Amino acid sequence: MSKSHWLALMIGNSRLHWAWFIEEVLQFAWDTEYLPVSVVQNLASCQNITDFSRKILAPGAINITLPPIYLASVVPQATIIWQTYPNLHEITLDQVPLQGVYPTLGIDRALALWGAGATWGFPALVIDAGTALTFTGANSDRTLVGGAILPGVRLQFQSLGERTAALPVVSTPKSLPPRWALNTPESIQSGVIYTLMAGIKDFVCDWWQAFPRSCVAITGGDRALLLNYFQAQYPDIAAKLTSEPHLIFQGIRCYWVSRGE
Ligand SMILES: Nc1ncnc2c1ncn2[C@@H]1O[C@H](COP(=O)(O)OP(=O)(O)OP(=O)(O)O)[C@@H](O)[C@H]1O
Ligand SMILES: CC(C)(CO)[C@@H](O)C(=O)NCCC(=O)O
Ligand SMILES: [K+]
DSSP: OOOOOOEEEEEEESEEEEEEEETEEEEEEEOOOOOOOHHHHHHHTTHHHEEEEEEOOOTOOOOOOOEEEEEEESSSSHHHHHHTTTTTTOOOOSSSOOBBTTTTHHHHHHHHHHHHHHOOOSEEEEEEEEEEEEEEEEESSSSSSEEEEEOOHHHHHHHHHTTOOOOOOOOSSSSSSOOSSHHHHHHHHHHHHHHHHHHHHHHHHHHHHHSOEEEEEEEEEHHHHHHHHHHHHOOOHHEEEEEEETTTHHHHHHHHHHHHH
């Protein structure tokens, strides 16, 4: 029997996250920007698979087998266009085996937590450093304990620069800036970064008080950046964090396996 190839697509608020799987093994992961409007319109105009492959996938090709796409999205408007894809499996919250979730919990948070628990066991806490930064934790019964949502690193710099007259939009520093800054850009960098780290430290320490041996996993676009800062400022905590770039894909993999494909 031939092995099944499939794609995972996570639609985040900044970009699309893709992974190519063969059976339950992740082969390759990449990010893309949102598709240009012209492509989306073209996609929406497709009537069927042949049309789709002719217009979008491989103009000129005749017989193309479209791989199944397992899709999870936190951007409803962006989901709509993918519903025209002929071999789409949309993952929803009720398909994630966690107890005590509330109806509006983001599917990315649920999947990352499932992925973390399946990999390192429950209890588990996930820090997802994306457009928004989230904490999401479950206890040893796989019941959601709860979490928190705050603006992500880039969004904090952007919103500060865009909603004030005198403050520029500064870039995210690669390494820890000086705490006591003597110019405007570094003052902003200091304020955002040191406050963010103190906040993360406080959440993580509170979690470890309740669940001393719990895995705390960090994922998302700013994962490596934050880990760098932590190594410089709080190396003891950095050493106890588990860094995993593809936690959401681990969750999607669990879903794929649970379907018994
Ligand atoms: N090309 C890029 N586009 C957007 N963000 C990027 C890029 N490269 C690095 N980043 C960083 O990644 C963060 C966004 O993370 P990520 O891509 O995981 O977010 P997302 O698309 O909203 O996904 P999710 O919804 O899963 O958090 C930003 O704060 C930014 O600093
Ligand atoms: C918090 C984000 C934006 C993080 O990607 C996403 O998980 C989401 O839209 N969540 C819905 C609200 C909630 O999780 O409570
Ligand atoms: K909104």
